[in-house]
Amino acid sequence: MEKIRIPSEARMIVSTSSKGDQSKWFVGNKWIKENTLGYENMAEYVASLILSCSTLPKTSFISYTPCLIEKVDGTVSEGCYSSDFRGMLQEVTLERLFEANFESTDDILNHNGYSTSEKFNAVMEKIHKFTGLDVSQEIAQMLAFDAFILNEDRHTNNILFLFNPETEVWQLAPIFDHGLSLLSDTKDYPLDKPLSILKRQVKGKPFNSSFTKQLDLYKGEPFIDRSMLLEKLDEIPYDVGRAKDVVLSQLRDVRLKKIIIG
Structure with missing residues (x-):
């Protein structure tokens, strides 16, 4: 596994997820992230591998590579890195987009009278109003992918x-x-517990805690190529541990059939 040394002048950035803080550094043109809760680096790698076996354009997702991180004090930990995709563009999260227009996503997402699809459509309408973009298909597809990888961190700062x-x-x-x-x-998901039990415990975001209900928002064609993915999984040069087992389990899940080719 590649080792990346963090220069003494590099500034550590604390990135906040729904489960706490994660250390990351911007070195050269790379974002480097350290494992905090388990095997986040392998999850990033396998997730991007799945997307590489999909019909999505290569420019529509970020690839991650597992690495060892050597810090200034000499300690070594596991993590991963990705290329910076921002360039000279300004990044605005979904949450900040609403805030810049003096609104809050909470008014929609926490509205007890709205169904999942009504929340989704209301947010998509606001996005179109604020940016002129119609991204309902792309975001619904992203949520369908989240259902496949059991992504529990698609909060409004991760769109x-x-x-x-x-x-x-x-x-x-x-x-x-x-x-x-x-x-x-x-x-939260101990290695000694069965996948069938653990998978039922994971909750989705941001429109519903049920991955199935968020999956239903996607009305497009299947986009994950089963045959290509199985081939790539057999060629992985890293020990990705349980991440591979989770993917194989998801490929057998009948609820996900609508997004799987083959």
């Missing part, structure tokens, strides 16, 4: 938009940050 201040054009950022997927949190 990102990019803004070009020169042209004033908005775009949806590539799909990123899958560290809390594939049961990577070994504290």
Whole structure:
């Protein structure tokens, strides 16, 4: 596994997820993230591997590579890295997009009278109003992918938009940050418990805690190529541990058949 040394001048950034803080560094053109709860690096790697076996354009998702991280004090830990996709564009999370327009996603997401689809449609309408973008298909597909990888961290700061201040054009950022997927949190999902039990414990975000209900938002064609994925899983050069077993289990789940080719 590649080792990346963190330079003494590199500034550590604390990234906050729904489960706590994670250390990361921006070195050169790479974002480097350290494991905190379990095997987040392998979850990131396998999730991006799955997307590479899909019909999604390569530019629509971020690839992650597992690595060892050597810190300034000489300690070594596991993590992963990805390339910076922002360039000169400004990043605006879904939450900040609402805040910039003096609104809050909570007004929609916490509305007890709305169904899952009504919450989704209301947020998509706001996005179109604020940016001019119709990204309902893309975000529904992302949520379907989240159902496949059991991503429990798709909060409103993990849906990102990019803004070009020169042209004033908005775009949806590539799909990123899958560290809390594939049961990577070994504290909440112990390695000695059966997958069938653990899978029932995972909750989705942001429109419903049920992955099945969020999956139902996707009305498009199947996009994950089973044959290609199985082939790639057999060629993995790393020990991804339980992450591979979770993927194989998901491929057998009849509820996910609608997004699987073959």
